[in-house]
Amino acid sequence: MKRLRQLSFRRPPAEGPAAVVVGGGLNALGVARSLARANVAVDLLAGSRDMPAARSRHVKFRRYDDSRSENVVDALADWAARYPGLRRPLILTEEEKVAAVSEQRTRLEQDYVLLLPSEDTVDRLLHKDRFHAAAEAGGYAVPRTRRIRSVADLDSLSTLVPPLVIKPAGRQPEFLAHFPRATYMDSIDAARDRLQHMLAVSDDLIVQEWVGGDDSTIYFCLQCLADDDRDPVSFVGRKLRAWPRQTGGTARCVAAPEAAAVLAPITTRFFREQGVVGLAGMEYKWRADTQEYVMIEPTIGRTDHQEEVATLNGVNLPWAAYRQALGLDAPRTMPVAPVRIWKDPMADANAAAAQTEIARPAASSARVVDALWRRNDPVPALLDLCDRARARFTRAVGRVS
Known part of the structure; x- marks a missing residue:
């Protein structure tokens, strides 16, 4: 090693x-x-x-x-x-x-x-309740949401239709040390009971109506936005698996050109209204009953977990950001065929173990690219294998002793 x-x-x-x-x-x-x-x-x-x-x-x-x-x-x-x-x-x-x-x-x-956008824009869009208010005011489709700051706010849950999802409203490492980033609740009573425990750790939570659909109905638009009227560099993709399922981060994803004509303009319009520049992204979920894409949450001022899927499919957003920082024109996008699937190997393995089949798989011609392994950059994957082998050995020795 x-x-x-x-x-x-x-x-x-x-x-x-x-x-x-x-x-x-x-x-x-x-x-x-x-x-x-x-x-x-x-x-x-x-x-x-x-x-x-x-x-x-x-x-x-x-x-x-x-x-x-x-x-x-x-x-x-x-x-x-x-x-x-x-x-x-x-x-x-x-x-x-x-x-x-x-x-x-x-x-x-x-x-x-x-x-980066202005400090006020960063604060507003990193706070889920303030983002929700901004999106709702702009006429965008968003889940109905209630902010919970004390036990007295629990009565507002009766205005929502379950199932529900509970999230911290802002950046709360203390909360995440005790609870997941998103908690699915199938009833108002269950949500109320869970919130009683959560309020002991955080006084700034949100509860949203759950948007139905499996993980493969989650889409995202990743962008690099200039500070003028030039079109942003955009990439639209969709998840194939998430971990934990339904409420977790991206485990496997692919390009979604079929949704780009709708999601790229919506995302651009919202971000321009909010004064966003630089790297950003928006997650959506397709709501079948109303036939619309629902905004879930933005990424502001940084790359997304699965950002490399864009590069693998010909849209190099980090390079676009680098060139923008130097005052240069954005690089040309170079569509790739067949399309590439990006996977987080550990998260994808966990998701596959829980549910083998993908509800809406990518085209059979798509090529899977492991986020860790690259032939021309092998050390991250090789050392990860060594780390996991050592951890298994340590656990085995512990059981024997």
């Missing part, structure tokens, strides 16, 4: 300054590989060398203490001191870091190009 960690590959000469990417997960790994395709060097700030992106041959890794989200600002300031006078594009991959950078942007703007 130590020899694997020490494997190094020579970086090709890059054009322009290195992009600075914050985060170490599969999201950041996809960003690094997307930028490498465009011959862009990547400086990566992450919390551990053991994270997938930190193991990639495409990055120059720097560790920082990410135990608190605000630490990223000090880390970025320290990193910039190594390159005085050089202002470089910054790409974020984690929601908590978006909030921290947005709140302290004046410390960083001299050294980094921050592709």
Whole structure:
């Protein structure tokens, strides 16, 4: 394993300054590989060398203490001191870091190009209740929602039609240490009982009516938006599997050109109304009974977990953001055939074990691409295999002893 960690590959000469990417997960790994395709060097700030992106041959890794989200600002300031006078594009991959950078942007703007909307826009769209209000005011289809801040608010649940889903309204690491990001409830009484426990941890929750349909009815539009009237770079896809099922993140997804003509304009219009620039995305769910796409929640100021599916299908959004930061035109999109399916290997395996069949599978010609494994960048996948083998061995030894 130590020899694997020490494997190094020579970086090709890059054009322009290195992009600075914050985060170490599969999201950041996809960003690094997307930028490498465009011959862009990547400086990566992450919390551990053991994270997938930190193991990639495409990055120059720097560790920082990410135990608190605000630490990223000090880390970025320290990193910039190594390159005085050089202002470089910054790409974020984690929601908590978006909030921290947005709140302290004046410390960083001299050294980094921050592709962020205004602080008010970031705060509004990262808060689920405020996003819901903005979308509802604009006439967009959204699930009916109630904000729960105390036991007194539980009476408002009677105005909703179950099943329901409970979520934290904003960024709440303390809540997520005790509860999942989304909790499905099949009745108002069950939701009320669950909320009684949740309110002991958080006083800012939302409850929404559940939009029916399996995971393959969830769509997303990923974008890079300029600060003028130019059309954004857009990619529309749909999930094939999620983990946990129904309420979890993307486990497997594919391009959805059949929905692009509808979802790209809707997403563009909403984001422009809200003053969004840079990297963003919107998740939708197809509601069969009303024959419409319902807005679920946005991604603001960062890449999405499955962002690389766009690059694999010819729409390199991290490169578009990099070029935008340098004042250059967006790269041309290059449609790929057959289409590529992106999968998170562990999440996809868990989802497949729970439900083997995909309700609406992709075309049989589609090619599956593993988010970890690449022939020209093998170390993230190989070390992941080593880590899992070591964990299984440790568990086996523990059982024997």
